[in-house]
Amino acid sequence: MKYRILKKTVLIPGQTSLLVIDAPHVAKKAKPGNFVILRTSEKGERIPLTIADCDPEAGTITIVFLVVGKTTAEMNTFEEGQSLHDVCGPLGRPTHIEKQGTVICVGGGTGVAAMHHIAKGHAAIGNHVVAIVGARNKDLLLFCNELGSFCPEVLIATDDGSMGHHGFVTDVLKERLEQDKDVSEVVAVGPVPMMEAVSKVTKPFGVKTTVSLNAIMVDGIGMCGACRCTVGGETKFACVDGPEFDGHKVDFGELRLRLGQFRDQEKQSMELFQHKCHCAEGK
Amino acid sequence: MTEKAAKTIRRPRTEMPVQPPLVRIQNYLEVALGYSEEDALTEASRCLQCKKPSCRQGCPVEIDIKGFIGQLQKGDVPGAYKVLREYNSLPSVCGRVCPQENQCEGMCVMGKNPEKTGGPVAIGRLERFVADTFAKRLAGGDAACQQITGEAACRMTRDDLTVACVGAGPSSLTVAGYLASLGIKVTVFEALHEVGGVLIYGIPEFRLPKDIVRREVDAMRELGVEFRTNWVGGKSFTVKELMEEQGFKAVFLGVGAGLPQFMHIPGENDIGVFSANEYLTRANLGRAYDFPNHDTPTFKAEEVCVVGGGNVAMDAARTALRLGAKKVSIVYRRTKAEMPARAEELEHAIEEGVKLELLSAPIALNADEGRRLVGMTAQQMKLGEPDASGRRRPEPIEGATREIPCQLVIIAVGTRPNPILLEATQGLALTKRGYIEANPETGETSIHNVFAGGDIVTGAATVISAMGAGRRAAKEIAKRLLGTEL
Numbered sequence: 001m002k003y004r005i006l007k008k009t010v011l012i013p014g015q016t017s018l019l020v021i022d023a024p025h026v027a028k029k030a031k032p033g034n035f036v037i038l039r040t041s042e043k044g045e046r047i048p049l050t051i052a053d054c055d056p057e058a059g060t061i062t063i064v065f066l067v068v069g070k071t072t073a074e075m076n077t078f079e080e081g082q083s084l085h086d087v088c089g090p091l092g093r094p095t096h097i098e099k100q101g102t103v104i105c106v107g108g109g110t111g112v113a114a115m116h117h118i119a120k121g122h123a124a125i126g127n128h129v130v131a132i133v134g135a136r137n138k139d140l141l142l143f144c145n146e147l148g149s150f151c152p153e154v155l156i157a158t159d160d161g162s163m164g165h166h167g168f169v170t171d172v173l174k175e176r177l178e179q180d181k182d183v184s185e186v187v188a189v190g191p192v193p194m195m196e197a198v199s200k201v202t203k204p205f206g207v208k209t210t211v212s213l214n215a216i217m218v219d220g221i222g223m224c225g226a227c228r229c230t231v232g233g234e235t236k237f238a239c240v241d242g243p244e245f246d247g248h249k250v251d252f253g254e255l256r257l258r259l260g261q262f263r264d265q266e267k268q269s270m271e272l273f274q275h276k277c278h279c280a281e282g283k
Numbered sequence: 284m285t286e287k288a289a290k291t292i293r294r295p296r297t298e299m300p301v302q303p304p305l306v307r308i309q310n311y312l313e314v315a316l317g318y319s320e321e322d323a324l325t326e327a328s329r330c331l332q333c334k335k336p337s338c339r340q341g342c343p344v345e346i347d348i349k350g351f352i353g354q355l356q357k358g359d360v361p362g363a364y365k366v367l368r369e370y371n372s373l374p375s376v377c378g379r380v381c382p383q384e385n386q387c388e389g390m391c392v393m394g395k396n397p398e399k400t401g402g403p404v405a406i407g408r409l410e411r412f413v414a415d416t417f418a419k420r421l422a423g424g425d426a427a428c429q430q431i432t433g434e435a436a437c438r439m440t441r442d443d444l445t446v447a448c449v450g451a452g453p454s455s456l457t458v459a460g461y462l463a464s465l466g467i468k469v470t471v472f473e474a475l476h477e478v479g480g481v482l483i484y485g486i487p488e489f490r491l492p493k494d495i496v497r498r499e500v501d502a503m504r505e506l507g508v509e510f511r512t513n514w515v516g517g518k519s520f521t522v523k524e525l526m527e528e529q530g531f532k533a534v535f536l537g538v539g540a541g542l543p544q545f546m547h548i549p550g551e552n553d554i555g556v557f558s559a560n561e562y563l564t565r566a567n568l569g570r571a572y573d574f575p576n577h578d579t580p581t582f583k584a585e586e587v588c589v590v591g592g593g594n595v596a597m598d599a600a601r602t603a604l605r606l607g608a609k610k611v612s613i614v615y616r617r618t619k620a621e622m623p624a625r626a627e628e629l630e631h632a633i634e635e636g637v638k639l640e641l642l643s644a645p646i647a648l649n650a651d652e653g654r655r656l657v658g659m660t661a662q663q664m665k666l667g668e669p670d671a672s673g674r675r676r677p678e679p680i681e682g683a684t685r686e687i688p689c690q691l692v693i694i695a696v697g698t699r700p701n702p703i704l705l706e707a708t709q710g711l712a713l714t715k716r717g718y719i720e721a722n723p724e725t726g727e728t729s730i731h732n733v734f735a736g737g738d739i740v741t742g743a744a745t746v747i748s749a750m751g752a753g754r755r756a757a758k759e760i761a762k763r764l765l766g767t768e769l
């Protein structure tokens with residue numbers, strides 16, 4: 001089985017790319033909130049990535065990834081026509097989507113891609129979707145146009161003020177919640193500190209808050225417990241019980257620590273990979 | 284020879300050559316090296332060819348043990364293989380991993396009076412010898428068919444008769460091999476990226492080389508079995524779709540019981556605490572023992588505690604040693620006598636330097652400010668009255684606890700059924716404990732023409748019992764599909 005890359009778009013050079021992958025059996029079933037587990041090569045590690053979009057007719061799924069280590073760096077060297085070794089999915093519980101009124105979807109960094117699929121689902125069922133998108137500066141903003149095509153409102157925040165609000169997405173979110181009492185749900189996908197901050201902001205408003213946890217995973221089907229997180233004092237497996245949970249109940253501190261479990265080996269892997277790349281380029 | 288003669292023969296069981304303990308913990312290669320032809324013939328000659336062979340009742344699939352050893356006594360390896368293959372589709376695997384002391388060898392007459400007889404015939408080692416030797420001699424042509432059936436030619440595959448297996452562990456592989464040899468087209472759907480179930484992701488290379496599993500799988504491929512990896516039952520497809528949309532005439536569910544249990548004690552989510560499934564999957568499926576050549580990392584520590592007393596605990600402990608741990612202890616709440624692990628595994632673990640902390644039950648895992656594990660608090664236990672399983676129940680000794688320093692804890696206290704497929708399959712009747720209810724004779728579930736077997740029906744058991752269940756289901760499926768053609 002080959003999982004060919006049909007299209008590659010570099011969103012931020014050297015950092016973030018979008019791949020459209022031929023995986024008909026996944027595309028047929030994928031729903032917003034689902035993810036896949038993939039491997040780049042026969043010796044590769046299994047890593048989870050959110051399905052940012054899918055086209056069941058064409059049999060394709062879209063993933064968007066940030067280069068953080070060996071596997072994502074290697075994947076970023078792949079070009080159209082090349083294939084991923086394995087793509088398994090769709091995994092995880094899909095987002096709970098029902099008609100409920102106004103939903104605010106907050107996305108930070110690469111998380112915007114995953115948030116995009118969820119926002120699309122909410123829009124499709126008739127919810128009023130407000131997208132709040134943040135990045136360090138305007139060149140790193142992702143998916144604003146796509147979101148604009150189905151969200152009546154797209155609000156932007158940049159750390160350096162180069163576009164939209166000068167500051168964090170949480171500032172924009174807070175202001176909105178103060179003005180608009182009819183928000184029924186806030187969805188946040190992004191780096192752990194951002195999801196934690198969003199949950200803190202929404203808490204006093206008593207608004208239902210859904211976050212998507214990016215715990216370390218191995219099998220993605222509930223057989224190993226690598227992805228366990230504490231939610232409301234109970235242990236949950238992010239891959240099968242989630243990845244989406246009530247942000248007000250998540251132990252974010254634990255998640256952050258657990259994400260660092262293999263740091264030394266990850267560093268070693270990345271250095272080795274960069275070294276090999278440089279040698280290949282004759283540097 | 285007669286049973287009586289058993290009392291007069293004194294030649295001891297033929298030892299199996301092994302890698303020396305200090306050498307083998309430095310590598311990941313197979314520990315037990317297997318019999319030479321001479322060893323095998325010597326050991327085979329110890330079998331009395333009993334009139335009423337009791338050994339056979341000890342084997343869950345009732346292999347004609349006397350028959351295959353009889354062939355071996357004559358030096359006829361292909362003949363011996365053919366006998367084995369009639370009952371067991373993975374003899375090279377079972378010869379290595381069956382708990383023989385509780386099964387076939389436990390019932391051998393030669394075991395009754397070991398001081399005089401030298402102990403039971405080493406049936407498992409002979410089974411391994413026959414299967415390995417036969418495979419080595421096979422080449423080209425009809426090799427695949429011969430390997431799977433012992434026959435020179437198999438039936439042509441018929442594309443109108445299709446069966447799906449979900450999960451690719453020993454139960455499904457048995458179904459696939461059996462039906463393929465009858466010309467039925469089988470497709471196996473596996474969630475992971477590699478085929479073999481626990482044989483691949485759980486049991487380590489040093490106990491069961493993956494090449495052996497691959498050889499069997501390759502033979503099935505040649506017979507026309509199709510393997511689809513990365514397909515998750517209940518997520519990528521449903522059983523209903525297999526039957527109604529894809530036209531499979533029957534479906535076999537062999538998804539195992541892979542959900543790891545934790546102990547629900549404080550500190551279980553701290554850094555350095557792993558389920559045995561995660562630890563072993565990283566090492567075996569991910570080849571983390573070969574990091575950074577393979578990408579999957581694993582957690583390393585000097586002092587390791589493994590909780591549990593079964594094969595899984597032994598495998599985890601011995602893997603930890605090979606990954607560089609200085610001190611590995613098995614923490615078990617009963618005594619050595621109650622440990623469910625295979626005798627040979629326990630013996631090998633002790634030889635390799637694994638320590639046993641018996642009559643000890645962890646009650647807390649302790650970590651530093653960064654939530655990195657530093658040790659375990661264990662409750663001292665004593666044995667009380669026997670419980671329902673007939674084993675003496677461990678009871679805490681009031682006030683007796685102790686600290687065991689460790690930076691890695693691996694929890695191997697059992698597994699439960701994984702609900703993903705079960706919840707997505709409407710109308711599938713489950714037992715109170717969440718396993719699939721299946722007819723013990725045919726393996727059929729509450730859904731017509733949907734069968735199940737292996738750990739997902741019995742709870743965590745053995746490779747051979749999973750294969751036995753696969754075989755029973757396959758026979759029934761063949762009967763229904765081929766009817767009078769059989």
Ligand SMILES: Cc1cc2nc3c(=O)[nH]c(=O)nc-3n(C[C@H](O)[C@H](O)[C@H](O)COP(=O)(O)OP(=O)(O)OC[C@H]3O[C@@H](n4cnc5c(N)ncnc54)[C@H](O)[C@@H]3O)c2cc1C
Nearest residue numbers: 047048049050065066069070071072214215216217259266
């Ligand atoms: C459900 C889910 C959805 C995700 N979706 C996306 C996405 O759409 N786009 C995106 O860029 N990233 C996503 N991630 C994160 C992504 O999986 C990691 O960035 C990736 O595994 C890093 O692999 P690496 O080899 O490049 O880096 P490594 O050097 O191996 O690791 C870098 C960091 O990534 C995390 N990580 C490492 N291995 C894993 C693993 N097996 N599983 C999860 N995290 C790991 C750790 O925190 C680690 O410190 C998602 C994670 C989860 C759990």
Ligand SMILES: Cc1cc2nc3c(=O)[nH]c(=O)nc-3n(C[C@H](O)[C@H](O)[C@H](O)COP(=O)(O)OP(=O)(O)OC[C@H]3O[C@@H](n4cnc5c(N)ncnc54)[C@H](O)[C@@H]3O)c2cc1C
Nearest residue numbers: 450452453454474480481485516539737738744745746749
């Ligand atoms: C570490 C370890 C050591 C062991 N040692 C021994 C031993 O020495 N001797 C012995 O006899 N027994 C041993 N056992 C037990 C033995 O391995 C099992 O009883 C046997 O493998 C069960 O076979 P099975 O076919 O039921 O399922 P499994 O081998 O569990 O295989 C099930 C397969 O189904 C797949 N799957 C699960 N869910 C899905 C889904 N929804 N869709 C698709 N695929 C799915 C899994 O990924 C897996 O590959 C050991 C077990 C472990 C874990």
Ligand code: SF4
Nearest residue numbers: 342377381386387407
């Ligand atoms: S399959 Fe297992 S129990 Fe049966 S004879 Fe072989 S080793 Fe013994």
Ligand code: SF4
Nearest residue numbers: 330331333338391392
């Ligand atoms: S293996 Fe043991 S019980 Fe079986 S026939 Fe030989 S001597 Fe008799």
Ligand code: FES
Nearest residue numbers: 220222224225239
């Ligand atoms: S990733 Fe293994 S249980 Fe979730």
